[in-house]
Amino acid sequence: MSVLKTDELVIDIPGRASGSALSLTLSPGEVWGVLGPNGVGKTTLLHTLAGLRTPRSGQVRLDGNLLADMGRRRIARHLGLVFQEHQDGFPATVLETALVGRHPWLSPWQMESASDLGRARDALERMDAVDLEHRLVHTLSGGERQRVSIATVLTQDPAIWLLDEPTNHLDLHHQVAVMKLLRELAGAGRGILMGLHDLNLAARWCDQVLLMFPDGRACWGPVREMLLPSVLESLYGQPLKATELDGCPVFIPV
Numbered sequence: 001m002s003v004l005k006t007d008e009l010v011i012d013i014p015g016r017a018s019g020s021a022l023s024l025t026l027s028p029g030e031v032w033g034v035l036g037p038n039g040v041g042k043t044t045l046l047h048t049l050a051g052l053r054t055p056r057s058g059q060v061r062l063d064g065n066l067l068a069d070m071g072r073r074r075i076a077r078h079l080g081l082v083f084q085e086h087q088d089g090f091p092a093t094v095l096e097t098a099l100v101g102r103h104p105w106l107s108p109w110q111m112e113s114a115s116d117l118g119r120a121r122d123a124l125e126r127m128d129a130v131d132l133e134h135r136l137v138h139t140l141s142g143g144e145r146q147r148v149s150i151a152t153v154l155t156q157d158p159a160i161w162l163l164d165e166p167t168n169h170l171d172l173h174h175q176v177a178v179m180k181l182l183r184e185l186a187g188a189g190r191g192i193l194m195g196l197h198d199l200n201l202a203a204r205w206c207d208q209v210l211l212m213f214p215d216g217r218a219c220w221g222p223v224r225e226m227l228l229p230s231v232l233e234s235l236y237g238q239p240l241k242a243t244e245l246d247g248c249p250v251f252i253p254v
């Protein structure tokens with residue numbers, strides 16, 4: 001189990017004034033949603049939390065250690081990131097891609113073991129992608145690639161999961177399957193933080209949300225206190241109707 005903490009963190013968006021300083025704690029068992037309109041900085045925040053971008057000011061700590069002082073391999077043993085964009089390096093099969101998740105645990109020239117292979121296949125199975133294992137990743141559909149990306153982090157098995165719009169490209173069934181998986185991981189002590197555009201997924205599956213406003217302000221707290229129609233209308237500049245279904249708020253843009 002790991003804790004990811006930000007101390008007065010200000011993300012660096014080129015040419016933009018500094019927004020709210022974020023002092024957040026992602027604790028084991030929590031599922032956080034990061035919400036806000038296009039271009040507000042959700043991806044920038046996730047990349048900063050993963051140590052891939054330098055903050056403008058403030059710090060990110062993983063289990064008390066400054067992320068900036070930790071090597072990539074050490075970070076990757078604790079923290080996994082599902083990217084929004086899929087980069088193609090050289091051609092790789094689905095199974096080879098999932099096995100990349102084991103690399104933080106292997107020495108540079110060490111081959112993957114039967115147990116690593118088993119983990120990768122289990123992860124692909126869980127993401128309904130095991131039948132694709134011999135396919136080249138660049139031939140997959142958008143949703144299939146997204147499931148393979150999630151399976152790769154599942155193979156990595158980090159304590160902290162950062163996901164950039166994990167339901168991108170997924171059909172309804174796979175959206176729910178991914179959300180159930182993330183809740184299950186949180187139930188087993190992982191900490192989950194994800195950028196989301198779907199308010200209803202956030203309302204149903206997250207414990208905490210961080211709202212990022214276009215003027216740089218941000219606020220965060222329990223879902224029930226944060227997801228208020230008036231706040232969300234001002235967040236997106238979009239009128240909404242709200243209702244409740246099985247005790248869960250539901251929002252419809254109008």
Ligand SMILES: Nc1ncnc2c1ncn2[C@@H]1O[C@H](COP(=O)(O)OP(=O)(O)OP(=O)(O)O)[C@@H](O)[C@H]1O
Pocket residue numbers: 013014036037038039040041042043044045
């Ligand atoms: N390297 C860069 N140089 C200049 N501007 C950048 C760079 N990277 C990102 N930006 C800008 O920073 C802002 C925040 O981008 P970011 O991708 O974090 O937003 P987002 O909230 O994730 O958006 P979306 O909902 O559209 O995915 C955007 O206006 C983007 O154009």
